[in-house]
Amino acid sequence: MHIFKDTHFDFLRWRWHAIILSWVLIIAGFVMYLSKGIPLGIEFAGGTAVIVTFEQPTSVQQVRAALDKSFPGGGENVIVQTFGDPALRQVMVRVPHVGGEQGTQLSQTKQQVLDALSKGGVGAFKESGTQIVGPAVGRELRSKALLATVFSLIGILAYLAFRFQFSFGVGAVVATIHDLLITMAFLVFFRYDMSLNVIAAILTMTGFSTNDTIVIFDRIRENLRGMRRDSLYQVINVSINQTLGRTVIVSGTALMTALALFFFGGEVLHGFAFTMVVGIITGTYSSVFIAAAVVSFWRGNAPTRAAAHAPAVSAPAPQQPQRKQKPQRKARAS
């Protein structure tokens, strides 16, 4: 069985369209970020989140009304949302930081929330979880996450420059940065909290995206040996077509697991799974349309014979056109 048999799509022809589409998404995300900001999860923003389980079904509006009435300072800045399956009757109340609260006072807000709910007449409830994060923690986490991303990108650039060529490293890193920006844009569009789990998903997704890119690059490297008279443009197109079946299948299986996590993984994993779903799609897209395009821009469109000094090329091949044509035809026929 074949999903794609013997395709000859001219992927590189679409590179400008792809690049424009990506820029539109990234800029739209950036504009939205500037106007509405990116919602920060509690680990980054700090504050208090209390999860309560009600004995009777209680709506978010009821909880909010109770807080408006009895929470000191009113319920204006308080976020109230159902937590997980509505059948579990869990509601999360999140209060941002009010300022320099510290030390033992940290849990004061939690008590205020619980008191407000008891006074507000929303029925009996049980406290099932709390998370309180001081202001200092978020700052540290943000810089750590950024450092982890930057260093892993540098690491991948260096490795690919060593194993392939510098242009391939650039292609992979540009594609990965592209994926990061697109994923961030989608997180901003869909208002997902930037949490520790989302950061983990973003970093995993970078790994996945490079993985995809490397598979295609590897085929390009192999074909550069066999198709010495063809232009880089052609080699890239042939290589992407040859690996297309694999690219689609792997993205499909990865997407299946990510979607399963999204639909069945519960509230805690929602942001994580969403990031993975977006990341897998954009990772596949960028491997096909962006990564190789960057390589071709970087190296120009010269015939591969002139440009290719791939480390795997053992010896300069003799100029015998007929011999050289053969492996190429075979590669295309597959």
Add this chain to the structure above:
Amino acid sequence: MSNLRWKVVTILAVFVVFFGLGVYPILAARYHIPAPGWLMDKQIKLGLDLKGGVHLVLRVQTDDALRLVTEQEMERLREELKTKNITVTNLDAPDPTHFIVTGVPPAQDSAFRTAANEVQANFDRGSGVNGTYTFTMRPNIAVNLREEAVVQARQTIERRVNELGVAEPSIAQQGADQILVQLPGVENVERAKGIIGSPGLLELKIVEGAPSPSKEALMVNGQVPQGMDIVPGAGSAGAGDTTTIYYMVKKVAAVTGQDLRNARASVDENNRPAVSFTLSNEGGRKFGKVSGENIGRQLAIILDGRVQSAPTLESKINSEGRITGSFTPEEVQNLSLILRSGALPAKLDYLEEQTIGPTLGADSIRSGVLASSVGLGLVIAFMLFYYKLSGVNAVVALIFNLVILLGMMAYVGAVMTLPGIAGFVLTMGIGVDSNVLIFERIKEEIEASRGVRASINAGFNRVFWTLFDTHIAALISVAFLFQFGTGPIRGFAVTLAFGLASNLFTSIFVSKTLFELALGKRQQVAALSI
């Protein structure tokens, strides 16, 4: 063929080992099958987010420890100056690492310097312009003191948590001055926090003069006399008395909590809850001397900067004492626990607090397992549908991968968190990539009209370096994720790294061996179900 036999033996051995480590203990625990204790100890542990419990991050205010040392040195110098009859205007410690002596008379300058040499070991002395000397704590001493304070705080917290009787607590230093405390199964956060964060500083000091309801009345010329302290305490009318009275006490304590050997809950002569303590041998000697010299005077029992009671010394006391006050029985329990485990070297700040109720954890497990099963089920169904019999090969490789990963995690004592479960499933979902890559390559080779056997060999050989590169690049990202992440993220990174390693083994070695087994000895194979 013996080559093939060895491969099969190796694979089976690996399977048995990892199955025993990772899967068997889970089955044994679930279905009450007997298993050796050492194996059960190696089980994969559930993280706090799945098991429920309390997670606290505290910061040790290491400045406190430095301030204490600076003040001690200053007091030592003060005593030294007194014995040598050198009079200075003032000694003051404006911040944790400095103290300043002002008004050293020019005539006594050299005598002062000699006396000050006493504190030279830990402090640098500034030049004495106009009789003012600044003493600065040496930077290396300060660094050491800070490190010690964090270690001591951690040990004290460990002792307190052990006294609390929490099963499998985890207390670890994090960064330069933070301590992470995880208490599985604990639900009463407030009690845990109170006990962990209480300074627990016990001091017994001789009271100078009579206590007074006003602080000012005790001062001389509007200042606290040198070498003295004014400490607040509850009024003496017993329980319900909310007035505060002040005691003037000697700054240097006769005995501190460090001299304690034991503390336990008891009752006083009126049958009210109290804490009885026993001093160590050395503490007893010190206390005996001080109490013998001060019979008829009051002794202030000060806990965390507040006088609990100030009984009059009737006779020389050697080693036994009792702290009375208006305590509830529970307070007495907590207090004796805190005193037994010793004082904290510095104040603690709570940076982060998380409580996960048992139902929340159970929900997480349920949804994690459900999502994993659905995800894996879909992947397996697809592979069987798309690759037919070769799909069976991939599924066997995937199950191997699962078992090896579980075994590895059990072996290193990894903690399974909810993001960890997600990483686990994704590892599997992305892991079939290797099989797909190989299978697609085999298809290509077959279509290029090579024989089945040659195609399989070519498929595996050609794809090997691709897999090598993708796995190394992924490991690079994972390494940085581990390096910079904390807690659950680290667990997640460990899962991914193990997944990559076991994936390489199963997709190449196991899968290829399975193909060879299936093809058997036949030299000519007409078709491959792929």
